[in-house]
Amino acid sequence: MVTKQAYAPYSKFNVGAAALLQNGEIVTGTNQENASYPVGICAERVLLGTAATLFPGVPVKTLAISYDSTNVKSDHPISPCGMCRQAIHEYELRTSSPIRLILSGQEGDVYIIDDARSLLPFAFTSDELK
Numbered sequence: 001m002v003t004k005q006a007y008a009p010y011s012k013f014n015v016g017a018a019a020l021l022q023n024g025e026i027v028t029g030t031n032q033e034n035a036s037y038p039v040g041i042c043a044e045r046v047l048l049g050t051a052a053t054l055f056p057g058v059p060v061k062t063l064a065i066s067y068d069s070t071n072v073k074s075d076h077p078i079s080p081c082g083m084c085r086q087a088i089h090e091y092e093l094r095t096s097s098p099i100r101l102i103l104s105g106q107e108g109d110v111y112i113i114d115d116a117r118s119l120l121p122f123a124f125t126s127d128e129l130k
């Protein structure tokens with residue numbers, strides 16, 4: 001499981017994200033924390049930066065997000081934080097392609113959401129900057 005690659009010594013909340021790209025490639029990301037807490041970055045944005053760098057312009061078809069923790073039970077899905085929703089939605093816009101989200105814990109329910117846009121009503125987008 002990619003959650004093992006997380007660096008989360010402060011929260012002990014290891015998040016792993018895996019994406020299937022339209023070209024068949026799989027890209028992963030994990031949260032990377034920092035002693036200066038706000039410097040830490042979520043798994044989803046690590047993944048998107050990696051995908052955009054390795055496979056520029058290739059849409060992400062599906063993005064799965066899960067977690068593991070020594071502090072809490074991983075028995076229900078988590079959903080991306082607000083900053084990640086904004087980042088995932090911009091990825092949808094820049095590739096003109098919705099990103100299906102699969103949200104889960106190590107056990108329990110799995111949620112499937114058609115796109116990040118639906119998690120971010122009234123989103124701020126580049127349209128405002130034109």
Ligand code: THU
Nearest residue numbers: 011013015031042043079080081
């Ligand atoms: N985190 C993620 O990586 N993704 C999420 O969707 C929620 C939160 C990380 C940030 C921080 O390293 C830890 O989980 C606890 O908030």
